[in-house]
Structure formats: structure tokens, C-alpha cells
Amino acid sequence: MTDAPVLEMREIRKTFPGVLALDGVDFELRRGEVHILLGENGAGKSTLMKILSGAYQKSAGRVTLDGNEIEVKNPAHAQSLGIATIYQEFNLVPHLSVGENIFLGREPVRLGFIERREVNRRASEILHGLGLDLDPRRPVKGLRVAEQQMVEVAKALSLDARVLIMDEPTAALTEHEIKELFEAIRGLKAKGVSVVYISHRMEELFEIGDRVTVLRDGRSTGTFDVRETNKFELIRLMVNRDLTELFPKEHAARGAEVLRVEGLTTRGGLRDVSFSLHQGEVLGIAGLLGAGRTELARAIFGLDKVERGMVSINGQVKRIGSPRAAINSGLGFLTEDRKAQGLVLPLSVKDNLCLPSVDKFTRLGFVDAKRERQAADRYVKELRIRTPGLEQKVVYLSGGNQQKVVLSKWLCSEAEIFIFDEPTRGVDVGAKAEIYQLMNRLAAAGVAIIMISSELPEILGMSDRILVMRAGTIACEFGAGEATQEKILECALGE
Amino acid sequence: MKKGLVLLLLAALSLSLTNCQRGGEQAGGGRQRIALVMKTANNPFFIEMQKGAEEAAKRLNVELVVQAAEREVDVEKQMQIVENLIQTHVAALCVTPSGSREIVPAIDKANKANIPVVIVDTRVDAKALADSGGRVATFIGSDNYEGGKVAGEFLAKHLNGKGKVAVLEGIPGHETGDSRLRGFRDALKATPGIEIVASQTANWERDQGFNVFQNILQSHPDVSAVFACSDLMALGAVEAIAAAKKTGQIAVVGFDALAEARDAIKQGSMVATVAQSPDRMGAMAVENAVKLLKGEQVQPEFVVPIKLVTKETLSEGGK
Amino acid sequence: MRARGIGQSSNFFSHYARQLGTLSGLLGLCVVLWAATPFFLTVSNLLNVAEQAAIIAIVAVGMTFVIITGGIDLSVGSVLAFAGVVMAEALHRDVPVPLALAVALGTGLFCGLVNGALITLGRLPPFIATLGMMSVARGTALMFTEGRPVSGFSGGFRSLATGEVLGLPISVVIMVGVYVLAHVVLTRTKLGRYTYAIGGNEEAALLSGVNVKLYKAAVYGISGMLSGLAAVLLTARLNSAQPIAGMMYELDAIAATVIGGTSLLGGEGTVVGTLIGALIMAVLRNGLNILGVSSFVQQVVIGSVIITAVLIDMWLKRRAG
Structure with a gap:
């Protein structure tokens, strides 16, 4: 590794309507290093890299490659400069073979025909160089996620990329696959390729990174040698506050029973589910994918038809046949997929926030916009939602702020029972802590919470009581302090 | 703002197109303008009619504007065309009605603007015309x-x-x-x-x-x-x-x-x-319109002879 | 992304900027025509254009509602024809004029609600459901009249086309009324809010307690009913209800909506934009007629304007996003 910078970005600024995304960021990449880019969602990591890869145009600043100033016009131009990007969503054509994908658009041609043998020979060479034993004739659609990712890497190498940008490359990989990927990255380093590696995961940073640059609110808060820093310092730099405790659980007083579910059975796969929920309680629901956790939430919220069983709220049996009925009974549902289910992206913060409770603001069919604004303004302030205004479209907010808008929706509808499905998925460390704090405040105010989560530390850290689901029914129940990761997993797996 | 610009350009384009079309005629200066509104411009029958009318217009030294809807049966579009031509104060209006009854309101509007109407090819429904009190100067068509x-x-x-x-x-x-x-x-x-x-x-x-x-x-x-x-x-x-x-x-x-x-x-x-003889019809329409403008009397109906081929x-x- | 205190005003500006763009397009067009011909900018011609725009403009309001929900209504022209001939028959049987108008609106509403039911209960894609209705309504109208136009109405009914209110043609007054009402509904009422929410994200709207099926069906009902209203005006205008009336009106209505900045993907759009879109089309047709441009060239120009308007709209959106 030499210390000469391959690439320098100086004083990069980028503005979007109403938002300053990057405010004079400096970034430097040396030859053969793995440079980690760290920051909360919305800190500007992706924006910075999109400028480098030509997807966005910078508003101001200077980029130099090998000392020459460059102006990256578009992604194709970036590729020709030797800058390749591997996004979380792969750009592969599923029906084409590995080799065809690697050379897509640049196929060796003779007399108008693609030289398939040449494609496969060269693809094999590159794949071998990556330490990968993959038949270039196999169609991409049959490959594992990790293998597809390696095809993307191979594609980048076939372009003679000198700078490789990887956006959360390990998000969908297993432990073993991550090891393989890291081996490949080390191989690339040895060949002098520089890697920009965007990740949320602290553990990976210390394993694969050489240097790390932390972004916060569109500014760089510093670049460090990975060996000379530690997790807590980096977290502090990311969020500008100390996180001594990741799960700031406070136990609220347990009040009266608000929700009682008995023998709930649905065609969607729930079998005879019974449990109860009290005011001020956080009920964690753990289980493997497909164990019926989301189905349970959907059934209670009136989205799936209930075949047998009953739901009572505050001691009264309710027939909940639609989300409207559920909302009227005091339920609120924060879905797993914010963008697909939680928010109407082209609508404003205010309109999203008031959507479930429009009735409350409506007189004779007319919506009282003034009262809506007052209500929305209150929640924006209370939850510290960062937005340039109530009329900002939610699509322009960061993940954490979007989640807060969803939460406000149900606060505004005065829900007394909150169902959180994967509340912190895709949310960064700082926003996570804020969401946990909000859960504490809700519980303290007497709200009852059902928290469905795949993250065991979250379940253990935040729940007063834990239910483990398996095959559509509740398999075990644990009190606070009783459960451990091992016990929950044992139960979820049915061992 | 950009949209405005492009529209301007488009309009300019259409303008330049019209100018080439009308270039020769404009030289005539204060000639009288007669309009021929056909059912459509993409049917050989009407293309012949237009040819006949244009030849007659040249011969009689009048300016002829020929317009037609995109589709032969579009009575509403034909009505719009007539209305728009009335706005340009054409001296006389020759129409082949897309609808025998549906043309009547348009005839009324021409009457109100004191523009004589010559009906070509398709008869106007007599009852509908009588009910509205509309007036048609003459009909030219085959039986x-x-x-x-x-x-x-x-x-x-x-x-x-x-x-x-x-x-x-x-x-x-x-x-x-x-x-x-x-x-x-x-x-x-x-x-x-x-x-x-x-x-x-x-x-x-x-x-x-x-x-x-x-x-x-x-x-x-x-x-x-x-x-x-x-x-x-x-x-x-x-x-x-x-x-x-x-x-x-x-x-x-x-x-x-x-x-x-x-x-x-x-x-x-x-x-x-x-x-x-659509060309004959077109020519007669223009000839009679010119007569009307000179204040001459015209027959209420001309039958263009038909022939078996x-x-x-x-x-x-x-x- | 970092939120800076640029505030709401810039947002408001960008919200209406697109309409400003469309409006300046309309004004620019008017300026060109004013320069090109003395016949364009006269009170009588402007009223004439407004009258010509009214029918498509009213149909386009319903289309805008439907497109904001992310749907499409291809049946508007056929429903117009069907509602027109049913009303005409009623008038010929001496049904009082107000009742006959209700028959036209009711027939349109009924067809629209059938569309809505097919889409919500039958889960058909809007394109398919309304394509089917387009054919069914047209065929029914032809059967009902044996293919012949139904014409000749009383002076009372005809006055809808010939009468004036404060110097404005009645159809123009009705058009303005429909737009004011539609604007208020879209911006101030629950129905309007839900229309945007359903188009922006149907799933999220459902999970927020919106009765998606009910409101979607209502929106198709509105579209059908406005087609019925357009049928009243067209029938009065031509003094005839034709079973083949309104052909291709769906395309004109979609064009007006899209020129007005409503996204075919749903979730966005305004009726103000649609009105400007409808006026642009009417002014363009009027102007090209006045200039004596042939119908062939007219089609090229109108098509180019539609494409250009949408290109610019998408370009503005990309720049904003």
C-alpha cells in the first residue's frame, strides 16, 4: 500500500430542493486501501458516492483522479474512468449467463456474432482471479445472492476498475459468505484496487477496513486509521451523543389488560393464538421468518380474515374486519416496510401524519387544514422530525425521520395499542435509540406495545414479556430477565 | 417557462407551414375568402371535391380555405371548425355535413353572422332545419x-x-x-x-x-x-x-x-x-358562393347528374 | 439529508411551479396567435374557444380524479354517448328537462360505478375494466338507438347550448362551476385527500384506515357522472344525441390531464393544471383552424405538444427529485 491518493474529493456540496445534502465534504482514497464510509441514514454517504459514480451531479467542489480534475458526467463515464459501483440491488439480467452478464454491452464480436467461447474464457479468468469456482455458462437467476454479488465484482474488474464502491455489500449475506467476500476484497487490495465500503456494521469495519471517514449531517467529522479508533468514539462522531446504553429500557408500570386474543386462527397460517397485553407493557414477539408474526399483526389489524377465535379490546369483544375498524378500536400498526406500506411517499409530512385521523379534522366533508397543521406541527416538534416544513413530501426525508412520521400518524390517531413490525429495520444507530426512547415514553404514558422483531438483542433489550412464535402459533413465553438468545432460538427452531 | 418556449416554437412551425400553403394566394390582397368544410380530407371523394373547388376558386379569383375534421363522422369537430371559421369572417361557407341534423346548430351560427351557407353532397334534414328556423342558400349534390x-x-x-x-x-x-x-x-x-x-x-x-x-x-x-x-x-x-x-x-x-x-x-x-362528380360539386359550390356574394339569385337546388360506370x-x- | 431552514415558501413555489409552466405555455401560445392573426384575440373568439373546450374539459376532470388514484378510464367517450342517447330518448318521451338531465348524470354515474365495482370487487386492472365498458356502453348505445342519432329537442333544453349567463355561454359557466367544485373537493375534503393517498400508495392508505374500495369506486362514479354531464352539453350543442358521439374523447381527456402535469403513476396532479391543459388543446385547434392549417398538420402539432409537455414535466420532476 502506498500513501498516494488515487482519488480526492474536495469541498463537495450537493443541494436538493429544500435540503442541503452535502455541505463541503472532503474525501480521499489511497491506492489499494479499503476506506469505510460511515454515517447515519441521511448523513450523505450515498449522495457522496452517487456523485462519484455519476448518478448525481455535484453542486460545487472538485474531484481529482490521479491528480487530474475530472467531471463525472454519468455512470457510463464513471466506468470509463475506472470507477465502478456495486449497489445493494444488483444490475444483473437474470436470464443471461454469468459470462454474458459480465460482458454485457461489451461482448467480443466477430462478423456480427458474439464469440461465446471467448466470453466464457475471459469470464473464467476473472472469476478465478477472485478465487471463485463458478461456471460462466450458468444463468444468473440460479445463483445465490453472494454469488451474484461476486458476478458484480467480476463485472467491475472486467472494466479494469481502479476504484470500487460497495454499498452495504454484506446486507444479504450469511456469515460464511461474508468471509468469502472479504477474501475477495483482500485479493483486490493486493492488486492495487481501492475500495470505498459503505456499511452500518461496526464489526465489519474493524475486520476489513484500513481507514474510516465519518459523515454527519452532510459534513465529514473526520478520517481515522481504523487501528487508532474504537466503536464508541465512532458512534459518538456519527450521532454526536454518547450511547452508553444501546437499549435504554425503562420499565413502565403495568396497568389494566387492554388486548386479549383467544384462539385466533386464520387461513393465512395462524393456529389457535392466544395472549393478552396490558397498558404500559412492551410485548416482544420473536420467531423465525414465516413463523406467523406478521400474519398475527395483520389479523389483529383487520387485514386478514379471521376464521376462528376472538379479539377483545378493553374487555369488549370486537369484530375487526378492516383497518378502519382497528383504528377506531385504538390500534396503530407500524409496518415492516415503511415505503411500501407505511407512507404515501408523494404526499406531504402533514398529509401522511393526519391520514388515519382525517375524520377527526373533518366537518361536513371538509378538512380543517389549520387544525391539521397545528396537530402535525406538534408531533414534528415533539418527535424532532427533521423536515424543512410540513408541506415537504415524505419521500425526501431520511429513513429515521420517515419512521417518526409513521409513528406520529398513530400518535395523532390516539392509538392505545401499537404494533411495531421490525421498528428499526433500515434505521441507523442514532435513530434507533430515539425510537427506543419513544417506545419508553409511550409505555410510560400507558400505551400497550406489541413489538415484532427479528433482532434478538432488540427483543431482549426492550421487551417486558416475550412470546416466541413457531409454525403459526405461540410456542413459548418468557418474562423479562428470564430469556436469553439461546432459549429463544431453541424455542423458535423447535428443538 | 421552457414549456412556453417550446410551444412558441411549435406555433411558429405551424405558422411557417401555413405561410407556404397560402403564400401564392396572399398576393391577391383584398380577395374575398370562401370556406369549404368537408367531412374529411382523407377520402378520395373529398380529395376530388377539393380539387374541383380549388380550380374554380382560382378561375374566379377568390381565396379558398379548405378544412375538415380528422374523422368523417365527427360532427362536433366539424361544428368547431365552422365556429372557428365564422370567427375569421369568411364571406361564404360551403359545407358537406357530417351529420344531416347535427349540422343545423352550425348553420344557425352562420346565419346569425350573416354568412351565406351552401350545402354540398349531403342534404340537411329538412325538418331539423325548419324547426330551428335556419336558412340554407342552396344545395348542390347528386340524387x-x-x-x-x-x-x-x-x-x-x-x-x-x-x-x-x-x-x-x-x-x-x-x-x-x-x-x-x-x-x-x-x-x-x-x-x-x-x-x-x-x-x-x-x-x-x-x-x-x-x-x-x-x-x-x-x-x-x-x-x-x-x-x-x-x-x-x-x-x-x-x-x-x-x-x-x-x-x-x-x-x-x-x-x-x-x-x-x-x-x-x-x-x-x-x-x-x-x-x-365530386369535382363538379366542389366547383359548383364555389361558383354559387361567388354568385351569392355578388348578390345574384341562385337556384335552391342543383342536382349533379349521376352515371352508371x-x-x-x-x-x-x-x- | 440535511434539513435547512429554507422553509415552506420555496416548497409552495415548487408545488405550483409546474402549473406556472403550463400556464405560461398557454399564454405564450395566445401571444403567438395574437401576433399571427387578428381574429384570435377577440372577445367572441375567446368565448368560442371556451365553449369548445368545455366538453372535453369536463370529461377531463373525472379523468384527473381517476388518474390521481393511479387508474385510467377509457370508457368516458362511450359512456358519454350512452348517457346522451338515454337522455335524448327521455326528452322525446316528454320527460321534463331537469329530470332528463338527472337521467343523463344517473346513467353516467351508473356506468362509472360499474367500472368501480369491476376494479375493486372484481380486482380487474382499470385499463381492462374500462376498456370493456368502453365497448359495452358504445354497443348498448347503438343497440338502444338502432344506430341512429336521436335529435330535435325543445327550445328549453336547447337553451343549455344557446343561452348565456352574464354574457357567458352556459356551458362555460357550467365548466367553471365544475372546476371550482372539483378543486375544492380535491384540496379541501376527505374524498380529495383519500384520492391522492390511494394513488400515492394504495397499501399505505388501506393501512391508514382508508376504505380504499369505496373511494376508488366513488372516483370512477364521479368520472362517469361527469361524462353524463358532458353528454348533456354535447347533445344540446348539436341538438342531437349520437350513439357514435364522443369517440376518442378518452384520449383528449387523458391528453389534457397529462399536459396539466398529472402523473399517470398517480398520487399527483391538480384540476387547475387539467383546465389549462384542456384550454391549450382547444386554443391550439382553434388557432390552427383560423390559420387555415390542414387537419393533417394539426394532428402532428397536437401530438407534438402532448409529447413536449410531458417531456418537460418529467424533466422538471427529475430536477426537483
Whole structure:
């Protein structure tokens, strides 16, 4: 590794309507290093890299490659400069073979025909160089996620990329696959390729990174040698506050029973589910994918038809046949997929926030916009939602702020029972802590919470009581302090 | 702002296009402007009419504006065109109505603006006109009833007074098509041996003529003749007959005497068509409009003679 | 992304900027025509254009609602024809004029609600459901009248086309009324809010307690009913109800909506934009007629304007996003 910078970005600024995304960021990449880019969602990591890869145009600043100033016009131009990007969503054509994908658009041609043998020979060479034993004739659609990712890497190498940008490359990989990927990255380093590696995961940073640059609110808060820093310092730099405790659980007083579910059975796969929920309680629901956790939430919220069983709220049996009925009974549902289910992206913060409770603001069919604004303004302030205004479209907010808008929706509808499905998925460390704090405040105010989560530390850290689901029914129940990761997993797996 | 710019450019383009079209005429300065509004500009019949009208306009030294809707049956678009031309203060208006009744409100508007109206080709519904109190200066057209009758008499002779006949109608409610149909039927009444086994509309269109007649051939494989209320529909039927490999076995009679129909008669795939003279109609429309503008009296109606076109008349060299 | 105190005003500006763009397009067009011909900018011609725009403009309001929900209504022209001939028959049977108008609106509403039911209960894609209705309504209208136009009405009914209110043609007054009402509904009422929410994200709207099926069906009902209203005006204008009336009106209505900045993807759009879109089309047709441009060239120009308007709209959106 030499210390000469391959690439320098100086004083990069980028503005979007109403938002300053990057405010004079400096970034430097040396030859053969793995440079980690760290920051909360919305800190500007992706924006910075999109400028480098030509997807966005910078508003101001200077980029130099090998000392020459460059102006990256578009992604194709970036590729020709030797800058390749591997996004979380792969750009592969599923029906084409590995080799065809690697050379897509640049196929060796003779007399108008693609030289398939040449494609496969060269693809094999590159794949071998990556330490990968993959038949270039196999169609991409049959490959594992990790293998597809390696095809993307191979594609980048076939372009003679000198700078490789990887956006959360390990998000969908297993432990073993991550090891393989890291081996490949080390191989690339040895060949002098520089890697920009965007990740949320602290553990990976210390394993694969050489240097790390932390972004916060569109500014760089510093670049460090990975060996000379530690997790807590980096977290502090990311969020500008100390996180001594990741799960700031406070136990609220347990009040009266608000929700009682008995023998709930649905065609969607729930079998005879019974449990109860009290005011001020956080009920964690753990289980493997497909164990019926989301189905349970959907059934209670009136989205799936209930075949047998009953739901009572505050001691009264309710027939909940639609989300409207559920909302009227005091339920609120924060879905797993914010963008697909939680928010109407082209609508404003205010309109999203008031959507479930429009009735409350409506007189004779007319919506009282003034009262809506007052209500929305209150929640924006209370939850510290960062937005340039109530009329900002939610699509322009960061993940954490979007989640807060969803939460406000149900606060505004005065829900007394909150169902959180994967509340912190895709949310960064700082926003996570804020969401946990909000859960504490809700519980303290007497709200009852059902928290469905795949993250065991979250379940253990935040729940007063834990239910483990398996095959559509509740398999075990644990009190606070009783459960451990091992016990929950044992139960979820049915061992 | 950009959108505005582009629209400006587009408008400028359309302007420049008009200017080349009108370039020659504008030299004439204060000539009187006469408008001809046709049903459509993409039918050979109306193209002929336009040619005749343009020649007459040149001869009489008047400016002629020719406009038409995109589709022949679009009565509302035709009304808009008339309204827009009234706004440009044309001196006289010649119209081939897309709808015999639907044209009346437009005539009313022209009346109100004191613009004389000459109706061409398709008669205005007399009752509708009387009800609204509208005035039409003159009608110029061929007698479609007579044309249908001539076609019917020819076919009766051609089939030797015996056989099954199919009919392709125009759009129902069209005076032109209805009259031709009536004339045709009345002619056949005299010949009891001839039976009309099918009578369906093909909406004046060639491709529908093809489809409809193909269907008729399915249900009545033994038809010996077909009368279509227009040549376009007749030519569609000719193709359907060819597809069924029955060319020459079924006698096809059309209406309008399009060039293509004349060719078909020469080749034997059609036996006759009824010739109107659309170019003559166009010319007479302009001539009479000019007379009206000079304050001369014109007849309330001109009948442009019709003529049966058969292989014999074609070989005689007569048009 | 970092939120800076640029505030709401810039947002408001960008919200209406697109309409400003469309409006400046309309004004620019008017300026060109004013320069090109003395006949364009006269009171009588402007009223004439407004009258010509009214029918498509009213149909386009319903289309805008439907497109904001992310749907499409291809049946508007056929429903117009059907509602027109049913009303005409009623008038010929001496049904009082107000009742006959209710028959037209009711027929349109009924067809629209059938569309809505097919889409919500039958789960058909809007394109398919309304394509089917387009054919069914047209066919029914032709059957009902045996293909013949139904014409000749009383002076009372005809006054809808010939009458004036404060010097404005009645159809123009009705058009303005429909737009004011539609604007208020879209921006101030629950129905309007839900229309945007359903188009922006149907799933999220459902999970927020919106009765998606009910409101979607209502929106198709509105579209059908406005087609019925357009049928009243068209029938009065031509003094005739034709079973083949309104052909291709769906395309004109979609064009007006899209020129007005409503996204075919749903969730966005305004009726103000649609009105400007409808006026642009009417002014363009009027202007090209006045200039004596042939109908062939007119089609090229109108098509180019539609494409250009949407290109610019998408370009503005990309720049904003």
C-alpha cells in the first residue's frame, strides 16, 4: 500500500430542493486501501458516492483522479474512468449467463456474432482471479445472492476498475459468505484496487477496513486509521451523543389488560393464538421468518380474515374486519416496510401524519387544514422530525425521520395499542435509540406495545414479556430477565 | 417557462407551414375568402371535391380555405371548425355535413353572422332545419336515391332477375347512405326473384367492408351479388371475395366511381359503380358562393347528374 | 439529508411551479396567435374557444380524479354517448328537462360505478375494466338507438347550448362551476385527500384506515357522472344525441390531464393544471383552424405538444427529485 491518493474529493456540496445534502465534504482514497464510509441514514454517504459514480451531479467542489480534475458526467463515464459501483440491488439480467452478464454491452464480436467461447474464457479468468469456482455458462437467476454479488465484482474488474464502491455489500449475506467476500476484497487490495465500503456494521469495519471517514449531517467529522479508533468514539462522531446504553429500557408500570386474543386462527397460517397485553407493557414477539408474526399483526389489524377465535379490546369483544375498524378500536400498526406500506411517499409530512385521523379534522366533508397543521406541527416538534416544513413530501426525508412520521400518524390517531413490525429495520444507530426512547415514553404514558422483531438483542433489550412464535402459533413465553438468545432460538427452531 | 418556449416554437412551425400553403394566394390582397368544410380530407371523394373547388376558386379569383375534421363522422369537430371559421369572417361557407341534423346548430351560427351557407353532397334534414328556423342558400349534390335506383336496376338485369343479394350500408342515420339504400331497395321491389338476404353496416370503411362481408359469406355462401353504399366498402368486399377465392363469381356494385373502383371494374372484380362528380360539386359550390356574394339569385337546388360506370362505359372511353 | 431552514415558501413555489409552466405555455401560445392573426384575440373568439373546450374539459376532470388514484378510464367517450342517447330518448318521451338531465348524470354515474365495482370487487386492472365498458356502453348505445342519432329537442333544453349567463355561454359557466367544485373537493375534503393517498400508495392508505374500495369506486362514479354531464352539453350543442358521439374523447381527456402535469403513476396532479391543459388543446385547434392549417398538420402539432409537455414535466420532476 502506498500513501498516494488515487482519488480526492474536495469541498463537495450537493443541494436538493429544500435540503442541503452535502455541505463541503472532503474525501480521499489511497491506492489499494479499503476506506469505510460511515454515517447515519441521511448523513450523505450515498449522495457522496452517487456523485462519484455519476448518478448525481455535484453542486460545487472538485474531484481529482490521479491528480487530474475530472467531471463525472454519468455512470457510463464513471466506468470509463475506472470507477465502478456495486449497489445493494444488483444490475444483473437474470436470464443471461454469468459470462454474458459480465460482458454485457461489451461482448467480443466477430462478423456480427458474439464469440461465446471467448466470453466464457475471459469470464473464467476473472472469476478465478477472485478465487471463485463458478461456471460462466450458468444463468444468473440460479445463483445465490453472494454469488451474484461476486458476478458484480467480476463485472467491475472486467472494466479494469481502479476504484470500487460497495454499498452495504454484506446486507444479504450469511456469515460464511461474508468471509468469502472479504477474501475477495483482500485479493483486490493486493492488486492495487481501492475500495470505498459503505456499511452500518461496526464489526465489519474493524475486520476489513484500513481507514474510516465519518459523515454527519452532510459534513465529514473526520478520517481515522481504523487501528487508532474504537466503536464508541465512532458512534459518538456519527450521532454526536454518547450511547452508553444501546437499549435504554425503562420499565413502565403495568396497568389494566387492554388486548386479549383467544384462539385466533386464520387461513393465512395462524393456529389457535392466544395472549393478552396490558397498558404500559412492551410485548416482544420473536420467531423465525414465516413463523406467523406478521400474519398475527395483520389479523389483529383487520387485514386478514379471521376464521376462528376472538379479539377483545378493553374487555369488549370486537369484530375487526378492516383497518378502519382497528383504528377506531385504538390500534396503530407500524409496518415492516415503511415505503411500501407505511407512507404515501408523494404526499406531504402533514398529509401522511393526519391520514388515519382525517375524520377527526373533518366537518361536513371538509378538512380543517389549520387544525391539521397545528396537530402535525406538534408531533414534528415533539418527535424532532427533521423536515424543512410540513408541506415537504415524505419521500425526501431520511429513513429515521420517515419512521417518526409513521409513528406520529398513530400518535395523532390516539392509538392505545401499537404494533411495531421490525421498528428499526433500515434505521441507523442514532435513530434507533430515539425510537427506543419513544417506545419508553409511550409505555410510560400507558400505551400497550406489541413489538415484532427479528433482532434478538432488540427483543431482549426492550421487551417486558416475550412470546416466541413457531409454525403459526405461540410456542413459548418468557418474562423479562428470564430469556436469553439461546432459549429463544431453541424455542423458535423447535428443538 | 421552457414549456412556453417550446410551444412558441411549435406555433411558429405551424405558422411557417401555413405561410407556404397560402403564400401564392396572399398576393391577391383584398380577395374575398370562401370556406369549404368537408367531412374529411382523407377520402378520395373529398380529395376530388377539393380539387374541383380549388380550380374554380382560382378561375374566379377568390381565396379558398379548405378544412375538415380528422374523422368523417365527427360532427362536433366539424361544428368547431365552422365556429372557428365564422370567427375569421369568411364571406361564404360551403359545407358537406357530417351529420344531416347535427349540422343545423352550425348553420344557425352562420346565419346569425350573416354568412351565406351552401350545402354540398349531403342534404340537411329538412325538418331539423325548419324547426330551428335556419336558412340554407342552396344545395348542390347528386340524387343519391336515383343513384341507388340505377344501381338496383342494373343489378336486377345483371342477375337476370334472380338471385340472393347482400348489402353493405353506410353509417345509419346518414342521409346519403339512407337515400342510396332506399333507391336500391325500391328498384329491386320490381323484381321479386331477387332477395336481399343480408343488409349490414360497414360504417363507410374499407376494412369493415372486408370483415362484414366475410361474415356474410360465412352465413350466406350462396350470395350472387353485393351492393355497397360506397366504393370503399365495395373494395373491402372485393378483397373478402378474393380471400374466399370467389373472384368473378359474385357481382359487386359500388358507389362513387373511385379510380380504384374503375380499375376493379376493368379487371372484372367489380361489375359497376355509380359515378357522382365530386369535382363538379366542389366547383359548383364555389361558383354559387361567388354568385351569392355578388348578390345574384341562385337556384335552391342543383342536382349533379349521376352515371352508371360499367365495363362497357369504360371501354367506350367515356368518363 | 440535511434539513435547512429554507422553509415552506420555496416548497409552495415548487408545488405550483409546474402549473406556472403550463400556464405560461398557454399564454405564450395566445401571444403567438395574437401576433399571427387578428381574429384570435377577440372577445367572441375567446368565448368560442371556451365553449369548445368545455366538453372535453369536463370529461377531463373525472379523468384527473381517476388518474390521481393511479387508474385510467377509457370508457368516458362511450359512456358519454350512452348517457346522451338515454337522455335524448327521455326528452322525446316528454320527460321534463331537469329530470332528463338527472337521467343523463344517473346513467353516467351508473356506468362509472360499474367500472368501480369491476376494479375493486372484481380486482380487474382499470385499463381492462374500462376498456370493456368502453365497448359495452358504445354497443348498448347503438343497440338502444338502432344506430341512429336521436335529435330535435325543445327550445328549453336547447337553451343549455344557446343561452348565456352574464354574457357567458352556459356551458362555460357550467365548466367553471365544475372546476371550482372539483378543486375544492380535491384540496379541501376527505374524498380529495383519500384520492391522492390511494394513488400515492394504495397499501399505505388501506393501512391508514382508508376504505380504499369505496373511494376508488366513488372516483370512477364521479368520472362517469361527469361524462353524463358532458353528454348533456354535447347533445344540446348539436341538438342531437349520437350513439357514435364522443369517440376518442378518452384520449383528449387523458391528453389534457397529462399536459396539466398529472402523473399517470398517480398520487399527483391538480384540476387547475387539467383546465389549462384542456384550454391549450382547444386554443391550439382553434388557432390552427383560423390559420387555415390542414387537419393533417394539426394532428402532428397536437401530438407534438402532448409529447413536449410531458417531456418537460418529467424533466422538471427529475430536477426537483
